[in-house]
Amino acid sequence: MFDVIFIGLSLSSILLLVALGLAITYGAMGVINMAHGEMVMIGAYVAVLSSIWLGANFLLAIPIAFVVTALFGLVIERLVVRRLYGRLLDTLLATWGISILIQQAVRLEFGLTFFGIHIDGLGPGLQNVTVPSYLQGTVSVAGLEFNGYRAFIIGVTLALTALTWFILYRTSAGVQVRAIIRNPKMAAACGIDVKRVNALTFAFGSGLAGVAGVMMSGFKTVFPDMGATMVVDGFMVVVTGGVGSIFGTILSSGLLGEINALVAIGTNDIIARAVVFAVVIGVILFKPNGLFSYKGR
Amino acid sequence: MLNRRNFLKTTAAASVVMTTPAIIGRAFASDPIRVGALYSQTGGLSVVEKLLANAVQMAASEINAAGGVLGRPIEVVVEDGASDPKTFSEKASSLIVKNKIDTVFGCHTSASRKAVLPIFERRNATLFYQTHYEGFECSRNVVYSGAIPNQQLGKYIPWIVETLGKKKFFIVGSNYVYPREMAKVSKKLIEASGAEWVADEYLELGHSEWAVMVNKIKESGADVVLSNVVGDSIIAFYREFKNQGLSHETIPICATVTSEIEIAAMGAEYAAGSYMSVPYFMSIDTPANHTFIDNFRKFTNDPKAVTYHSLEAAYFQVFLWKQAVEKAGNLDPQGMRDAIRGQSYDAPGGKVTIDADNLHCWMTPRIGQWQADGQSKVVREEPAPLKPLPYSAYGETEDNLFCTAKGLDQAKLKG
Numbered sequence: 001m002f003d004v005i006f007i008g009l010s011l012s013s014i015l016l017l018v019a020l021g022l023a024i025t026y027g028a029m030g031v032i033n034m035a036h037g038e039m040v041m042i043g044a045y046v047a048v049l050s051s052i053w054l055g056a057n058f059l060l061a062i063p064i065a066f067v068v069t070a071l072f073g074l075v076i077e078r079l080v081v082r083r084l085y086g087r088l089l090d091t092l093l094a095t096w097g098i099s100i101l102i103q104q105a106v107r108l109e110f111g112l113t114f115f116g117i118h119i120d121g122l123g124p125g126l127q128n129v130t131v132p133s134y135l136q137g138t139v140s141v142a143g144l145e146f147n148g149y150r151a152f153i154i155g156v157t158l159a160l161t162a163l164t165w166f167i168l169y170r171t172s173a174g175v176q177v178r179a180i181i182r183n184p185k186m187a188a189a190c191g192i193d194v195k196r197v198n199a200l201t202f203a204f205g206s207g208l209a210g211v212a213g214v215m216m217s218g219f220k221t222v223f224p225d226m227g228a229t230m231v232v233d234g235f236m237v238v239v240t241g242g243v244g245s246i247f248g249t250i251l252s253s254g255l256l257g258e259i260n261a262l263v264a265i266g267t268n269d270i271i272a273r274a275v276v277f278a279v280v281i282g283v284i285l286f287k288p289n290g291l292f293s294y295k296g297r
Numbered sequence: 298m299l300n301r302r303n304f305l306k307t308t309a310a311a312s313v314v315m316t317t318p319a320i321i322g323r324a325f326a327s328d329p330i331r332v333g334a335l336y337s338q339t340g341g342l343s344v345v346e347k348l349l350a351n352a353v354q355m356a357a358s359e360i361n362a363a364g365g366v367l368g369r370p371i372e373v374v375v376e377d378g379a380s381d382p383k384t385f386s387e388k389a390s391s392l393i394v395k396n397k398i399d400t401v402f403g404c405h406t407s408a409s410r411k412a413v414l415p416i417f418e419r420r421n422a423t424l425f426y427q428t429h430y431e432g433f434e435c436s437r438n439v440v441y442s443g444a445i446p447n448q449q450l451g452k453y454i455p456w457i458v459e460t461l462g463k464k465k466f467f468i469v470g471s472n473y474v475y476p477r478e479m480a481k482v483s484k485k486l487i488e489a490s491g492a493e494w495v496a497d498e499y500l501e502l503g504h505s506e507w508a509v510m511v512n513k514i515k516e517s518g519a520d521v522v523l524s525n526v527v528g529d530s531i532i533a534f535y536r537e538f539k540n541q542g543l544s545h546e547t548i549p550i551c552a553t554v555t556s557e558i559e560i561a562a563m564g565a566e567y568a569a570g571s572y573m574s575v576p577y578f579m580s581i582d583t584p585a586n587h588t589f590i591d592n593f594r595k596f597t598n599d600p601k602a603v604t605y606h607s608l609e610a611a612y613f614q615v616f617l618w619k620q621a622v623e624k625a626g627n628l629d630p631q632g633m634r635d636a637i638r639g640q641s642y643d644a645p646g647g648k649v650t651i652d653a654d655n656l657h658c659w660m661t662p663r664i665g666q667w668q669a670d671g672q673s674k675v676v677r678e679e680p681a682p683l684k685p686l687p688y689s690a691y692g693e694t695e696d697n698l699f700c701t702a703k704g705l706d707q708a709k710l711k712g
Contacts, residue, residue, distance in 0.1 A: 007508045014506075118599065124344045126529060126562035131536075136566070138542035147540045150508070219536045220505045221529035221562060225341055229503070264509040269500050270472065272509070 002144060004265055005258075010150040012257025013157040016250060017215060018230050019237035020157075020164060021208035023249040026238055028181045029201060031081055032088060034096040036234060037227025038103060039069050039206045043213020044222045045106060048127040052120050058132050058218065062156075065210040073206025077199045085184075085198070099227070107224045127222040135218065153215050160208060161250060167204075168246065177201050181244055236276075240283050242290030252291055256280070329372035330365075330628065332357070332618075333392040335403030335413070340380025341503075345558070346405045348597075349427065349611040350375055353402045355596040356615035366619050367626075374398060382412035389413040393422045399630040400425070400618060402611065407431065407474055414439070421630050425618060427610035429553075429575065431478035432687035435700035440637060441657040442614040442649070443607060444576050446482040447689035449553050452662050453574040454486035454523075456677055457551055463521035464492045467514050469534075470525030472499040479525045479553055482690045495519050504530050507537035514548070515541060524552040531555050532563040535571070545570030556605040557671070565671035573673065576660040577606040577646035580672040589645035604645075610658075613644035617651060638702065648682060655700040657685030 018040060025033040046065040050056040056064065076098060084091045108114070109122040121127060131149065139148045168174040176197050179187040188194045213227075220226065237256060241248030256276050264272035283291065334353045336346035357371040365371060376392055378385040385404060392398045393416060401417075402425040404410040410426055417424045417438040429443040457463050466487050470476025480497050487494050495517050500510060511534075514522055526534055531554070538550065550571040557579045560568050579590065589612070594602045621637035622628065638653040650659040659682040665673030688699040691710055699709045 003512055007512060010508055011506065116598065124347070126344065126532065126558065128562050128564050130564060133566075136539055138540070145542060147508075147537075147542070149536075149540045219533060219540065221532040223344065223529060226529075261509060265512065268498060269504065269506070269509055273501070 004261055006146065006150070007265070008258035008261030009154060009254075010147070010257075011260050012254045013150075013154040014216075015233055015237050015257050016161065016253035017153070017157050017212040018209070018234040019241075019249050019253055020160060020246075021205040021212065022231075022234040022238050023241070023246055024164070024205035024208070025202055026235070026243065028177065028244055029198060029205075030085070030088060030091075031202070032092040032095065032235075033081075033205075034092060034231060035076065035099040035102060036095075036206075036209055037229070037231030038099045039073065039209035039227070040213040040216060040230050041106070041222075041224065041227035042069050042072060042102065043210030044129070044217035044226060045121070045127070045213075046210065047129050047214045047217040048121045048222055051130060058130065058135070058214075061214050062211055065214045066207040069210025069213070070203040070207030072210075074199060074203040076206070077202040081202060082195070082199070099231075103224045103227075124224060127217075129217040129222060131218045149219055156211070156215060160211060161246075164208070165246060173197070173200070236280050238290075240280050240290055242292035245290070245292040248290055248292030252283075327369060329370045330367070330622075331372045331374055331396065331398050333389075333396070333398045333401035333403065334373050334375045335378055335385065335388055335392060335401050336375070336405065337380040338375070338377035342380040342405060345607075346378070346380075348602075348608055349405060351597050352593070352608050352611040353615055355593060356612045358596075359592075360615065360619055366622050367628075376403075378403070378409055382406075382408045385409040386412040386416060389416045389424075393417070393420045399423060399628065400633070402427070402614060402618075404428070405607070410439070423630055423634055425614045427614055428607045429610075431475045432689065433478060433691075434687060435655060435705035437634065437656070437702075437704060439656065440614065440617070440634075440651060441685070441687075442610040442617065442651075443658070444660060444662070445657060445685050445687050445689075446479055447686040448576065448660060448662050448683050449574050450479065450482050450486055451683065451689070452677070452679060453551065453553075453664060454483060454492075455490050456664060457521055457523075457572075458487070458490040458492045460677075461521065461549065463549075465517075465519045466492060466494040466521055466523050467517050467519035468494055468497045468523045468525070469510065469514070470499055471502045471504075471527045471530060473502060475527070476525035478690060480523075483523055485690070494523075500526070500530060502530070503528060505533040507534050508541075510534075511537045511541045511543065514538075515543060520548055522548060522550045524550050525554060526552070527554045529562075531559045535559075535563050535567040539567050556607075557603040557673075558605060560667060560671050561603055565667065565669055568667040568671075569669045571667050572664055572676075573667065574662065574664050575606045576663055577604075577609040577644075578663060578665045578673045578675060579604045580665065580674065581646055581663075583645075583647075585643065586645040606646075609645050613642055613649060616642050616644075617649075650682060652685055654698055654702055655685060655687055657687055659684055 022036050025031050043065040046068050047061040050061045050064050080094050084094055106122055107124045109119050135149045135152055137148055138145045176192045180194055180197055184194055237253045238249055241252035260272050260276050263275045334350045336350040337343045354373050357373045361370045374396055376388040378388055392401055400423050404426055405428050407430050424439045426439055427442045432445040468480050484494055552573045555573050590604050593604055594600055617640050620640050621633045624636040625632035637651050641648055641650040647661050661682050662679045663675050664677040666676050668674055684695055686693045693699040699706050
């Protein structure tokens, strides 16, 4: 039984890790960010590149990835997303285009392939990320055996969630963000620099995706297409939880992760995935705004 | 004006031209012979398939450097299948009909091969297919240079039971035809060896969440895992396996698809001690193989490029084609296919021979154990190449062939 709960918790934490950034960019800012998966992918590649070129340790890659993807996010916001606020479907199309551009940029090594130049760690192939030996194998605590790496992911997810909650609910920047979520025009009228806060919020959401990427790189395969499937799971969690609600995102990732684990252990992973989708459809049918939702924007 | 007489004249003239290809051939003797290379250059499968296209091009350039085929150089026309079976079939038509090419090296997945097969059969063209696959096919228009289940599993399962002393198999694979057919053959062999299988489980292609499956392996009481998992799922599988505290010393993963590429991507420490059965390993220590690896690295301009079974097969199949064309003495597709039956070639991994009955390939089954350096150590090697039996899952044996030069014997398949 302990195994089932732990696996469920682990699946939940992975869902939450991806969804947390989306909960901010989609949930709070109303941007359907299809490039979120590519932010995760960039984070994973930062882990690959920083170990090849800087000799950096896996743990050190986490802050580097946060900064790099946050900068990417900032640039995307400044160049594209900024012009599209309030045009939901246009953001979907534009960010989807960005996601394809990023994938191809990594695959073609930013175009250097055409000049016969190869950069280690980029290109179309599968990349290897070295995980420190203390994160491989199991750790036992109080007679129970834990999967070390998954316990680490749960820990990182908890820390990031706590950090996000703290920023949103205990800092003055957070108050501004929440004000913009509720009503951007009113917030602007109160003297909040909406453009600046939006840009920083988008960068923060992207940075969270970058950290998710580093965590994924330790147990999944790093390759240019890796983000495409993750963004689907991310949206699923955010929509179920309720757009704009951090708490709803946390709860729905917990719910979907545990359902997935329970059904998968009883039957198999293929049926489990179908059941999870059925639950999501059910939630959307009966509570179109998700389990928790704000009104506004 | 096209009246009946003119029409008859033109068709008569055309048929004269068409029945004298030998004259035209001689007149343009130094024109290149064009062959196709149909592999995905874009999309999810391009990572692997581009390498296969490279291997075909490298073989062609080596043949050209040594004087070509029938005194003519080879020109490889590369088409992009875009990781999509429908595109594969369109591009195959375009190569055969528009470019008038008779010989195509290509396809990686069974899905793409099945999609192009009718075109090759209708147009009297030949496909060279290099990937190890599930068997159950007997086309007279395809030369299969990769291993099939009886060559991968026939000696592997008995060896696992007898030498490793394992009795309980957990069979796991990706959810499509190859792993399911492999499981079918495996179960027969497991039961024949006096062992048992406790589970036969599948995950979707590309699935990378292994927590539950590895937990099931742990709880099942199995003492060996037979893995037919393909693609990027492999990496997540081996990592999860170690992270949940399982060890290849007690419960080894015995795989049929895990290659040098995946080992390099997951990190050798996760696979060290596990096994793999395939005819070719990069670690085969012969001068021919060292030359092959060096040449491939030079050709692709990647000093760390790895070589593996399908890549080797993609390379040597071009030489088998060359020998067949030279034996036939001309470029007639049927003549080439008749001539290739029984052709042998000393490939980087040892001698290979195209079977006279079923156009599959005789090769030497090997079992490798992955080492800490990411390379394999060959722990068992068949003394001689093994005859391919594409219908072994359905009872085909060397004395009772289902697939012969005449085609598939449907009666035997049903009985």
